[in-house]
Amino acid sequence: MFFNKKLKIRTRFAPSPTGFLHVGGLRTALYAYVLAEQNKGDFLLRIEDTDQSREVEGAVDNLLKSLKWAGLEAKEGVIIDNDDKIAEKGNFGPYTQSKRLEIYQKYAKVLVDSGRAYYCFCTSERLESLKNDQKSAGQATHYDKHCLSLTKEDIKAKLDNEEKYVIRFKVPEKQEVVFNDVVRGEIKFNTADIDDQIIIKSDGFPTYHLASVVDDYLMKINYIIRGEEWLSSTPKHVLLYEAFNWPVPQFAHLPLLLNLDKSKLSKRQGDVAVEDYRDQGYLPEALVNFVALLGWNPGTEQEIFSLDELIKLFDVKKIHKAGAVFNRDKLDWFNSEYIKKLSSTEFKVLARPYLEKNITKISADLNLEKLFEIEQQRINKLSEIGNDLSFIFTDNLAYSVADLVWKKSTPELTLKNLELLIGELEGYSQSNWRADSLEKNIIKFIAESGLKNGDVLWPMRFALTGQVKSPTPFEVADILGQEKSLDRLRQAIDKLK
């Protein structure tokens, strides 16, 4: 291959604006970004919008924002400028394919003129019936090169007559196409299995094959990282490079991301859009770390990596060949690890919007500091914040009295202990009403009174929360404050009487 170490590596991420950033796309972008970064090369973003019918409003903006959120911003190509607007930057633009139509037309002509491509006027009806005939005859479906036999005069007449046409690439017959893929090694295809590809559609737009090859050449991309679904198309691209007499870039086809049933990761079987994960409260570092390890790992037992570490350790030669199931359980684990690593301030800033969404009315006198502190250690994703803490925000807890009694205790004992506890707590000063000192003092009180932890702490916690599961009674009392806590304990006593 022409690729060598002296050459500056230029990679690209080239999504189609047909929706949102797919998590598989996120990984492709990540690898391309990391490879460029570790080699002090360039990483650019190109928009492949050659299929007008599939274009989705706002998709580019969305793509760019998701990438930015993940920390994978390109410095060249289609970018978000300082005013948060979509812009283009770089010397090889435009970087949006719909703005490059004349370029593709020009190169398609070059191929026509050199006899490597030809006009095709076949109607979709003819193509359809051709395909059906071949199918019923048990043959592989392929274009029959019908228009290849057209004379110059025929073509001119049809063109003058403004007949609809496409331009097809003339694939050489029965020729072996060999190329090298960094992750899969040498790959061979026979052109007998490759159809004469349409490179310019009847609407004048190029197909992916022509557009990506022309752009990658013109934009000096020398390392193509993309999903494995492109592997079968690669010989077409290699043929195109050769027809133009251009150097063939290095390819790296990434293993696919899979659903639980091993099919290609898709919607319907769960979220695939990066923004969905963002909205659920996954941290970008966690998502990036997780997808980085789907298809690659450095061979050590380390699993937590920052972007900088990935840039240091990433090795294209260690990219896996087999597809990887996108396992949300493991993602949750990564996310909880990253949430725990956040500073309390960072956590508060990130989690606050979710808390406000989950809890409609937050009274001002509550100790939210404590709530955030507790939740940071307990939740897997930001959207879970406050989910089991609704008791904090209601004044009348509805629970069955029987649940107030610890499994190894009795109602009578519970009542008695609660009364003793209230007497104790009433004597505490406001300044001592903190989880840590409450714990110390209450445990001491229980011991000195000759009581059992469970006989006191379970009813205390339950009286305060009305829930079987919750944070510790000390933490809950801290959040609620002295007045509210005592109030709830008294309510419990009333119920027990």
Next chain:
RNA sequence: GGGGCCAUCGUCUAACGGUUAGGACAUCAGGUUUUCAUCCUGAAAAUCGGGGUUCGAUUCCCCGUGGCCCUACCA
């Protein structure tokens, strides 16, 4: 149907041709805790099948099987 790619615990994966096949997530059990979560300890759990090559195959080769991708005027 044709072509291509791939194949280690349920999942993500490690293992110069020589390891009791290692780790992580999930699961289960025990411990800590008033409960849940956390935390600690432990358990169960894999080389798709068959042939070769080799003193010795997870590892190399072939065949089979299975899965996936492509086979569009979609990317």
